[in-house]
Structures are given as C-alpha cells and as structure tokens.
Amino acid sequence: MAGHSKWANIKHKKAATDAKRGKIWTRLIKEITVAARMGGGDMTSNPRLRLAVDKAADANMPKDNVQRAIQRGTGGLEGVNYEEIRYEGYGINGAAIIVDCMTDNRVRTVAEVRHAFSKFGGNMGTEGSVAFLFKHCGQLYFAPGTDEDTLMEAALEAGAEDVVTDDEGGIEVITAPHDFSAVKDALEKAGFKAEVAEIVMKPSTETVFTGDDAVKMQKLLDALENLDDVQEVYTNAVIEE
Numbered sequence: 001m002a003g004h005s006k007w008a009n010i011k012h013k014k015a016a017t018d019a020k021r022g023k024i025w026t027r028l029i030k031e032i033t034v035a036a037r038m039g040g041g042d043m044t045s046n047p048r049l050r051l052a053v054d055k056a057a058d059a060n061m062p063k064d065n066v067q068r069a070i071q072r073g074t075g076g077l078e079g080v081n082y083e084e085i086r087y088e089g090y091g092i093n094g095a096a097i098i099v100d101c102m103t104d105n106r107v108r109t110v111a112e113v114r115h116a117f118s119k120f121g122g123n124m125g126t127e128g129s130v131a132f133l134f135k136h137c138g139q140l141y142f143a144p145g146t147d148e149d150t151l152m153e154a155a156l157e158a159g160a161e162d163v164v165t166d167d168e169g170g171i172e173v174i175t176a177p178h179d180f181s182a183v184k185d186a187l188e189k190a191g192f193k194a195e196v197a198e199i200v201m202k203p204s205t206e207t208v209f210t211g212d213d214a215v216k217m218q219k220l221l222d223a224l225e226n227l228d229d230v231q232e233v234y235t236n237a238v239i240e241e
Contacts, residue, residue, distance in 0.1 A: 027231050028056045029069045030102045034082055036073025047181045051199065080104045087113050088131055089124040092217040095207050095237040096130035097122065103229040112227050120220035133236060134201040137161070138180030140187065140194040144169030151192055158186035174202070203236035210240045 072079035
C-alpha cells in the first residue's frame with residue numbers, strides 16, 4: 001500500500017525534538033511518572049512505562065532521572081500529582097487537532113490551550129468533536145532505503161496490522177496498541193531500527209497545506225506544542241515544505 005511522502009514531516013518533527021531536548025525530558029518525566037503510577041514500576045508488565053523509558057533512552061536522559069520518575073510514580077518519592085486531559089479543536093481551514101496534556105492545574109491548562117487556538121486562527125471544540133477522525137494505534141516509521149520486502153514480511157509475521165510505503169520510499173508499520181511492543185521487539189531483532197516508534201492518534205484522512213495556510217497552521221501547531229502542559233499534538237494537517 002502506498003501513500004504520499006511523510007519523510008519531510010518526520011524529519012521536521014525529529015529536528016524540533018532535538019532542538020527542545022530540555023522540554024522533551026520534562027515531558028518524558030511526566031509520562032514515566034504517570035505510567036508508573038497507573039501500571040506499576042515493572043516495565044515487563046507495563047508496556048506504557050517501557051515505551052516511555054525507551055523514549056527517554058533515545059533522548060539521552062540520565063538513568064537516575066528515569067529511576068526517580070518511576071519512584072515518584074510508584075510512591076517511593078514525593079512529587080506532583082499529574083492528571084491527563086485531552087482537548088480537541090480545529091486549525092486553519094478546519095483541520096482537526098488533538099492536544100494531549102498532563103497537568104497539576106486544569107484551569108491553567110485549558111486557558112493556555114484555548115488562548116493558543118484563538119491567537120493563531122483555530123478554535124477549541126467539544127469532547128469528541130474530532131477524535132472520531134483518528135485511530136489509536138502503534139506507529140513505526142523507517143527511513144527511505146529500508147528493505148521493503150524483508151521489513152514487510154517481518155512486520156506482518158510479528159502481528160502488524162498494515163505496512164505503508166510513501167512516495168519517497170519511507171515505510172510506516174501500523175500495529176494495534178497492545179501489539180506495539182512485540183512488533184517493535186521483533187523488528188529490532190530482525191535488524192530494523194525505526195526512526196520514529198510510538199503509540200499515536202493516527203488521522204484517517206489528511207489535509208495538505210501549502211503556502212500561507214501552511215505557515216499559519218505550523219504556527220498554531222508550534223504554539224500548542226510549546227505549552228508546558230502539552231505532551232503531544234496530533235493533527236490531520238500535512239505541512240508541505
């Protein structure tokens with residue numbers, strides 16, 4: 001199955017992540033803490049915690065920071081009690097946006113998210129207003145030049161739902177959320193290391209943005225992602241460079 005190129009967007013996301021490493025660490029500490037609180041501190045029985053710890057390793061976070069976050073989550077250390085909140089809304093030309101947050105102050109967070117939407121040409125929606133346009137799934141993305149046939153065979157054998165190749169040769173492997181860790185492990189054992197590996201809200205349809213609208217949409221997405229309480233921003237907008 002083929003699709004349009006996502007490689008430019010993947011590279012943009014990775015560059016933005018690298019540029020905001022300090023903030024990425026803060027987000028990961030929150031995620032590790034909440035994952036440990038909800039599912040315990042054992043990574044073998046807590047896939048959400050394991051994924052967060054894997055991301056921390058990829059971001060070069062010191063192991064001491066990771067361990068402290070786990071201990072805070074399991075009650076071994078005192079810390080802030082975060083709650084998870086999801087907001088939904090619309091961007092330029094009605095593009096769908098989901099904003100996942102972790103916060104210790106719900107009033108502050110909703111005010112900041114609403115302000116970012118309104119300042120940059122979007123507006124918040126009600127719960128469920130755009131979520132139906134997304135699928136909760138595991139996503140592994142491999143760079144152009146990866147051996148497509150071998151990867152596809154390994155992925156499907158490991159339990160992946162779909163393998164999609166884009167116009168530049170990048171390969172996207174889609175899994176059910178509960179199969180993500182097993183598929184990721186199987187592919188790594190087969191010699192395939194994903195550029196991006198995470199559990200996401202994947203849009204079922206996409207809207208391509210170019211020119212001024214692309215610039216405006218990117219500003220809105222950046223404003224949301226830069227908020228301290230925001231963990232992830234998902235959208236069906238594709239920004240063409």
